[in-house]
Amino acid sequence: MRFTSRSARQLALAAGVLSFASLTACNKGGGDFAKTKSGIEYKIFKKVGNSYERREIGPDGDPTYKDRVGKFLLGNMQYRTGKDSVLQNTRRDVGMPVPLPLQELKQKGMPDEALSMLQPGDSGVFRFQVDSLIKPKSGQPVPPFLKRGGNVVQMFVSTTNKLITQEEAQAMQPELQKRAMAAQLKQRMASPEYAKQMQAQKDAQAKALAEPAVQAQMKKDDALLQEYIKKNGLTVQKTPSGVYYQVLKPGTGATPKAGQTVSVNYNGTLLSGKQFDSSDKAGKPIDFPIGQGAVIPGWDEGIALLNKGSRAILLIPSALAYGTRGAGADIPANAPLRFEVELVDVQ
Known part of the structure; x- marks a missing residue:
């Protein structure tokens, strides 16, 4: 009104x-x-x-x-x-x-x-x-x-x-x-249309990952990630979708639920070590609603595994990052990515 x-x-x-x-x-x-x-x-x-x-x-x-x-x-x-x-x-x-x-x-x-x-x-x-x-x-x-x-x-x-x-x-x-946006999202999540949209998004992602070309790229990325893990002496766990993660510092808070707004400090690099982005550039954490497709799928999945206060490494295959399109001049097509993240807050 x-x-x-x-x-x-x-x-x-x-x-x-x-x-x-x-x-x-x-x-x-x-x-x-x-x-x-x-x-x-x-x-x-x-x-x-x-x-x-x-x-x-x-x-x-x-x-x-x-x-x-x-x-x-x-x-x-x-x-x-x-x-x-x-x-x-x-x-x-x-x-x-x-x-x-x-x-x-x-x-x-x-x-x-x-x-x-x-x-x-x-x-x-x-x-x-x-x-x-x-x-x-x-x-x-x-x-x-x-x-x-x-x-x-x-x-x-x-x-x-x-x-x-x-x-x-x-x-x-x-x-x-920030609070008003979180309230609007919460209200939107309560609607039947929202549940349908989220299911459609999951179905589309599953269908895309099942494509033969994507599956072939996932195998290549997994080999690269395993080589990176061995070379750098990491102790990781793997999600069913193919994201590797290692908790560097456990947190003490709750893990975020879909729709909650999280604040994350991060440093993103290619497997070569070349940095392409960092929250230090903005001077503050990035805020986004988890599980809503606001970030790459590997982040939606990986951040949701962490407790508030955790620091972790996320190794994300290209299909769960920027895929065949890449991102700008710094992230080429079909590039697996490494992120060091800190889950600063969960609202």
Whole structure:
């Protein structure tokens, strides 16, 4: 769902550490909704001890808001229809409090104005008529599910006691984006279509590996890898698909499951010793979802064998790396590869 307010789109990234249970209970009680001049219905509460008390706002808004403009609240939120169907649950999707922008009010009746009514530590329930958020003149039709939900959008916000600066808010963005991407992947993995796609991908890979030309190349690669192993005195294990691996330093954490995001430091070389890539070039580990085809098949298989904190050598036949196409100027066609990897983190 897309609102006309820019901050509403920013709020879609919000998440938090507070529970909505008490706030939902306040919505059901605590008297009637008050209403702003712009048409927002609201209830605002401040926490006193273990309970919430209603806080009223004057007809001209919160006079202290001018002191907060340009800063950010930290909090969590949900969007719901008028019949309480959850549209967005940002705590679930990101799992940490994020910056909620406090901007100069250029348009009343929007989520920006709702946030302007909150002081740090407040919680609020806001109701917007859908027509006020999705303007008819914009040409964007009101989605049918919102009409069926009572033609109302509810916004639940629960904030911490902290205000932060723009610089602090920007510093949080990489972690927020990582968490949001992981949540999107998790949601996608739960769909029946995803299971079909993954099975189709496995079937296609199995079919490709069964091709006579590929099988012949796998035998050549295996001979090269065995020669490399003997020459370098490695003590390796072999997977059914043909990946050799040696754990140099065992980890103590869990092994990653399909769909989890892993962080990996690595150094990649040809069997000749020529380096073609390294995480040192980026100055940080590479992050990717395991088992999703985001990396070469040999990595998807090899990294999944390691515990968090492990260091290992992976020897990957070309069919499970870059195959007949190679990669750029540094990896020729049909090249088996050596990687030294460290599984830094599993999320």
